Amino acid sequence: MSSMFTTISYSPTLSSPTTTSIPNNSKILNTTPISWARVRRALIAEHTHGANSTKKTALGNLSQQHHSSIPMESFALHSLSPSTSTTFSRFSQLHHRPRPIISRSQFPHATPSSLRPPIIISQPFSFPFKPKTFKFNPFSKTHYPIQASSSPPPPSKSSPPPPPPTPLQGAKPVPFLISICIGLIVRFFVPKPVEVTPEAWQLLSIFLSTIAGLVLSPLPVGAWAFLGLTATVVTKTLTFSAAFSAFTNEVIWLIVISFFFARGFVKTGLGDRIATYFVKWMGKSTLGLSYGLTFSEVLIAPAMPSTTARAGGVFLPIIKSLSLSAGSEPASPSAKRLGAYLVQNQFQSAGNSSALFLTAAAQNLLCLKLAEELGVIVPSPWVTWFKAASLPALVCLLLTPLILYKLYPPEIKDTPEAPALAAKKLESMGPVTKNEWIMVVTMLLAVSLWIFGDTIGIASTVAAMIGLSILLLSGVLDWNDCLNEKSAWDTLAWFAILVGMASQLTNLGIVNWMSDCVANNLRSFSLSWPASLAVLQAAYFFIHYLFASQTGHVGALYSAFLAMHRAAGVPSILAALALGYNTNLFGAITHYSSGQAAVYYGAGYVDLPDIFKVGFIMAVINAIIWGGVGSLWWKFLGLY
Template sequence: MHTSSTAAPASPPSVDDSSIITIPNTPPHTPPRRRSNFLTFLARHPKLLPLILSISIGLLVRFAVPKPSRVTTQAWQLLAIFLTTISGLIFSPLPVGAWALACLTLVIVTDTLSFAEAFIAFTNEVIWLIVASFFFSRGFVKTGLGDRIAMYFVKWLGKSTLGLAYGLALSEAMIAPAMPSTTARAGGIFLPIINSLSMSSDSFPKDHSSKKLGAFLVHSQFQSSSSSSALFLTAAAQNLLCIKFAESLGVQVPVKWVTWFKAASLPAIASLLVTPFMVYKISPPETKHTPDAPVMATNKLAQMGPVSKNEWIMLATMLLLVALWIAGDTLGVANVVSAMLGLSVLLLLGVLDWDDCLSEKSAWDTLIWFGVLVGMANQLTKHGIIPWIADSVGSSIRSMSLSWPAAFFILQPTYFFIHYLFASQTAHVGALYSAFLAMHLASKVPGLLAALALAFNTNLFGALTHYSSGQAAVYYGAGYVKLLDILKLGILMAIINITIWGLVGSLWWKILGFY
C-alpha cells in the first residue's frame, strides 16, 4: 500500500462544550508523555521500516563490505542492488511488481546497466511461458474442469478420511502439468472443496471442531502439493525459472519436460503415496470415516451436469499442450510456442476471452518481477559475481578434501533449510539458486544432478512454514490449522521428504545415468 511521504497534521479531537467544567486558577493540563516521535511515525507508516531494511542491506554491501579485488565496481554495485531487490521481496515495502520495477529503474539511473541490458530478460521465453501458464490456470477454474476432476476422485476414494486425502492429492497431481501455479490450484480448486467437505462434516475454521476433518485435509493437501509441483516441469513457475538459471551456467537439460518427469517420477510418486498416510498418523483427524463425501461429490457432479463443450475443449487443449511439451524438442517446437498455440485455441474457441487475460493480475505482475529477477541474475553471472562466489566456496570445500557426494549432501540441505528466511519460492530461486548451483559445479558435482536436485528441493520447501509459499498463505489463511501445528508438521514432513528423495531419488538418478 502506497503512503504519502507528507503526513497531514492530526486534527484535534472534537469536544462537546457542554461537558466542560471551568475551574478558576487551574494551570493548563499537561498531557501524558507520548512515545517517541519516531516510533509514532513508524506506527503511522507501517511500510517504512521494511523500506529502510531493504535499502540498508544494499547500501551496507555497496559501501561497508570490502569489494573483492577480482570483482569490478559495476558488478559489486549490481550485487548490492540485487540484494536490495531480494530484501524487498522478503520484507515487502511495496507490492512485488512495484518493488522490482523500482529496483530496475535504480539499476538504469545509476548506470549499473544500460536500458537494453536491464530489459533484455523481458524477451525471455521462460517468462512468457509462465505468463501463458497463468491464463491456463484461469481456464481450469472458469470452465469448472478442475472441480470436476477433483470431484470424481472424491467420489471414488472418499468413503474414508484417508481415502479422501488421497483422492484430493492425486487429483491435484493430475491437474498440475497444465495448471502451473500451486497457489492457483490451492485457492481456485482445492481449498473450496476442502471447505465444503469440512463444513458438511461440522468441521469449521477457527473453531475446535476444525480437528474433526478440516485441519487434516488442509495439512495433507498442503504437504502433498509440494510433490505434485515437483513431479512436472510445468507444474510450478519456479521450475521453469530453475531450468533457465541452470542453462545460464552451462548446464543443459536435454528434452526438458521428459527429462524432468523421468527424474522426478519415482521419488515424487513415493512422496505422494507416503504423505497423506504420515499426516494421518502425525495429525490424525477426529472423523475417520466420511460416507457422506462421495454422496456430496455425486450431488455436485449432478449439479454441474454433463461435461460442457468448454470443458471438452479445455481437456483436449491440455492434452495437446502436454503432448507438445513432451515431443517439442523432437518436433522443433519450443515450449513457449506450444503454450501460445494452446492459449490461442482457447481464445479463438471462446473458452477464454481477452478480458480474462487482462484481469489475470498475477500473470502481469509475474512478468514484471520475474523479468527483473532473471535479468539481474543473468547479469550477475555475466559480470563475474556468481563465478566468484562459486570459486570461493568451491576452494573452501576443496580445502576440506570433501568428495563431490559429500559436498552434494552438505549443499542441498543447506539450500533447503535457508528457506526459513524466505517468504517466496521464486524469491529464493532468484537469490540463491544460481549461487548454489555454481558451488555444486565448483565442487565437481555432476551438473544435471545438481541442477535438478536443487529444483526439486525448491518445490519441497514450499510446505515448510505458513509463509514459505503462496499456497502456504492460502491454506494457513483458511483458519483450520494452528501456527504451531503447521510449523511442527512442516519440519517433520521436510525430514521425511528429504529422506525419500535422498534415498529413492539417489538410486533412481544413478539408474538414469545422472552420475
C-alpha cells in the same frame, strides 16, 4: 403498584395547588376541558398589574364567561406516583407568587349531570402559557426538577469521533532503510575483491538491496524490483537494453501463459469437476478421501501450473464442503474431526505434485532458465524433469496421506456420506459443458507438445502460445480474463528484472567468483561431492524460513547455489534438477512459505504450531525419501 387519578384544582383564594387523589375504579363525571387561551389571558393580566384585585377580577370574569357553558372546569392527570403533588409544589415556588387556582368549589351551581370525563394525560404534558413552561411525564417513576425557560435548550451535539489514522503511504520506512543500507554497506564499506570489476561490484550491491527488499517487503515485489532496475540504469551500471533484456525471455512468457491456463481451469469448473469425481470414487473413508484428493492434484498439476490457483480455486472449496458436512468447522475444536487432516494432507502433497512435473509450478521453469544462464542445458527438459522426479515423488505421494493419518490423525475415520455429496454436486453441475471439453482438448494438446515438441521443432513456449490462442478463439477465455490475471503480469515484471540482473552478474563474473570462494571453503573440509551436495541442499532448504515466496527464493539464490554445486564437483544436471525439486519441497514448511501455504492456513482448520511442527517432520521425511530413493534412481538414469 396501582395507578391513581390525581385531580388538580385551581382556586383564586388559595396560594398553592390542591390535589385530590381518585382511585382508578372511581367514576369521574363529565367535565368540559378548560379553555387554555382564556387562562393564559388571565395570567398575563395578573402578571401585568400585579394586584390581588386584578387577579380576582380576571378570574371572576373568566368564571362568569364560562358559567353558562362550563359548569365546572377541572382536569385529572394520570400518575403512577404520589409525588405528583410535590412536583407541582416546586412549580409554585418557581414563580415566587401565589397562583390562582380553579376549584370545584368556585362553581357551586354545577350539577353532576353536566360533568364530563376529565382529561387523562398519557404522554408528556406541557402548559401552553409563557414565558415559563414546563414539561411533565406522568409515566416516569423519577421526576426531575422542572426547567423554566422561554424555549427549550438546543439539543447537545455529541462531538464527532476522531478521524481514523491516515494509512501509511509509500514505502515502509524501516524495511526500506534496511534494504538500502545493505547495498550501501556492500558498495562503500566492504572492500572490493581484486578479481571483481567496479561495475560488477556496484551491480552486486544493487542486487543485494533488491533481494533484501523482496524479503522485507518495503513495497510490493514488482514495485521494489522496478526500483532496483531503475537504479541500475540511473547509475549507468547497466544500459537500458541490458537491463530490460530478460523481458523477451521465452521461459518467463511460458510462466505468464501458464497463469492464463490456470484461470481457464477455474473459470470452466473443469478442475473442480475432476476433483469431485475422485471424491466420488475414493471417498468412503477419510484415508481414501485423502488419496482421492491427492491423485486429482497429480492429474491437474501438469496443466495447471499455479499451486496457489489449485489450492484456492479447486481443492480448498471441496475440502471445506466435505468438512462442514461432517461437522468439522474451522477455528473450533471440531476442526480436527476431518478438516485439519485434509488440509494438512493436501498442503504437504502439493509440494511433491509440483516437483513431479516441470509445468506444475512457475518456479520450476525459472530454475531451468537460470541454469541455462550458467551454461547448464537440460536436454528435453519436460521429459528429463519428469523421469528424474517420478519415482521419489510418487513414493512420497503414496506415503504422505498414510504418514499424516498416523502423525496427525482425524477424529472421523469413515466418510460414507462423501461419495453421496460428490454425486449430488456432480448432478448439480450437470453434464460436461462445451467449454470444459475445449479446455480438456487444449490441455492435452499443450502437454503433448511439451513432451514431444522438441522432436518436431516446437518449443515449450510456442506450445503454450498455441493453447492460449485456441482458448481465446473459442471464447473459453477472453482478453479481459488475461488482463485481470494480475499475478501473471506482476510475475512477468519482477521475474524478468531478477533474471536480467542474475544474467548480468554471471556475465560480469560475480557468480563465478562467489562459487569459487565457497568451493575452496568446502574443499578445506575435504568433503566429497555427495557430501557437498547434501550440505548445500540442506542450506538451500533451511534458508527458506527467511523467505515468503518460492519464486523469490529462486530468483535470489538459485544461481549462486548452482554455481557452488558445480564448483564443489557436483554433476551439473543433477545439481540443477536437485535444486529445482528442493524448491518445491520447502513450500510446505511454514504458513508463509508459498502461495498455497497462505491459502490453506487461511482456511482456519490448522493451528500455527501444527503448521511448523508437521512441516518440519514432513520435510525430514521428504529429504530421506528423495535422498535415498532419489539418489538410487538418478544413478539408474545415469545422471551421475
